[in-house]
Amino acid sequence: MTSDDTTIQPVDGPTIAVAHDYLTQRGGAERVALAIARTFPGAALHTSLYDPSATFPEFDSIDVRTMPVNRWGLLRRHHRLALPFLARAVSGHHVDADVLVASSSGWAHGIPTSGRKIVYCHAPARWLYQADRYAGDPGSRGLRSRAVSAATSILGPGLRRWDQAAAASADRYLVNSRVVQAAVRDVYGIDAEVLPPPPAPFDRSAVPEAVPGIERPxxxxxxxxxxxxxxxxxxxxxxxxxxxxxxxxxxxxxxxxxxxxxxxxxxxxxxxxxxxxxxxxxxxxxxxxxxxxxxxxxxxxxxxxxxxxxxxxxxxxxxxxxxxxxxxxxxxxxxxxxxxxxxxxxxxxxxxxxxxxxxxxxTFSEERFSNRLRQIVSEEIGRG
Known part of the structure; x- marks a missing residue:
């Protein structure tokens, strides 16, 4: 379910909100966003773009709240084309909550909030700090990759200033690995805690479905x-x-x-x-x-x-x-x-x-991940 309303309904106790850059694909970062949402049942999940058909169906049961930029179908289908518009969209999406937990690879950490902000960083934005790797070899780039390259060349300095300010707005920074911990230190000057995410949960009671046509090892x-x-x-x-x-x-x-x-x-x-x-x-x-x-x-x-x-x-x-x-x-x-x-x-x-x-x-269980994340949220509420 989706809405453009950024107001969180009042509940007993502190209000927790979750955020993610965009929900337009099925990847590791989206699975982590689901794990964060499961850690805080009932919390609204704020995102710039949401294409239910392109991401995990589990988001259907979460209160997903989108930004006005989501109204553009082309951007929902091709989120890289939204790069020139996302900084303004994110900056204008204020979340009223005691704690915002932002799952971010470059956008969600810039969402403003009335309360404490905890950022779970998958990596500093590749399109700003690893643009060549993100876009790929110039000879093999498609239209979207060339568009990303052009956008980062033109908008890069301004986006980097925005990104640095977004990182500085966080009260607590978490990272998923030691290599990202080092990158966050180098790019933002922030010493972050490593909290490894859990592997994807699978329904062990479900019957596996064989894939036709695969016969050899x-x-x-x-x-x-x-x-x-x-x-x-x-x-x-x-x-x-x-x-x-x-x-x-x-x-x-x-x-x-x-x-x-x-x-x-x-x-x-x-x-x-x-x-x-x-x-x-x-x-x-x-x-x-x-x-x-x-x-x-x-x-x-x-x-x-x-x-x-x-x-x-x-x-x-x-x-x-x-x-x-x-x-x-x-x-x-x-x-x-x-x-x-x-x-x-x-x-x-x-x-x-x-x-x-x-x-x-x-040793990388979701229970361990969720317990530590709840503890961190409690600590930030105490500091608020």
Missing amino acids: FVLCVARLLPYKNVDVVIEAVAAVPDIDLVVVGTGPDHARLETLARAVGGTHLLGRVSDARLRWLYENSSGLVAASYEDFGLSPLEAASFGKATIALRDGGYLDTVEEGVNGVFFDRVDRDAVSAAVELAISADWDAERIRAHAD
Whole structure:
């Protein structure tokens, strides 16, 4: 359910509100926003853009409150095109609450509030501080990536000033990993607490749904189809490993290029978006997960670990927090075909202890995440 009304209905005790940049895709940040919303039942969730068909259906049961910019259907369908308009939209969306918990990768931390503001930062805005990585190689950029590049070139200085002020408006900053902790310190001069997010919950009582057409052993790659996710390298690397296929789950602007590459090398299934029932089947029946992107937090290895599956991961970024070599995965040190292929071969030939892998995932439980977040909110209420 959605509304443009930013007034929170009075309840007994302190009022808590939640915010997220935009709800227009299915990714790790959106799953974390759901975990935050579950931590504070009944709290309104404020966001700039909301496309129910493009994000997780669980948001349907939450009181989602949007900004006027949401009225533009084109922007709901292509949120990157909204970049020039979001700073003004966010700055004009005042939330009346005792505590606002903002899940942010660059926008929600700028929402003004009458109470205390706690920011859960997934990463400082990539389009401002990692623009080349965010947009990808100039020769392979689509229209939207070129639009992002042009917008950041023109609007970058002003947006960086806005972003710095938005970060400074927070009373408490939390981050999802040590690499983001270092980035927040470098970009904003803020010392933030690391609070790892939980892996995605799966309904263990639901019957997994088999995916037709997948007959050979396979490794899984779950990623948005964006240049910095390095799915192209994964496709080429797995194609070079005998007797195993690759299944890619995810959507994004890089789809057409990756589809052409997949047809050329063979052995790759690009499934796009899948239901949780099918994703569960894929995890349960995979020979492991390949994670080659530059991630601020390595969420997908925890999803795989909850099914007792190991991860073949880039030794970089957030994967250093969630993959323990020899326990729930192996690392490769370079994003190139040969390095990834060698790591895949090593992982699929290893004898993994599924129970030990699941125990590793349990240390990142949603209960632990929610308990610490509630404690932090209580501390901020006491300071208000």
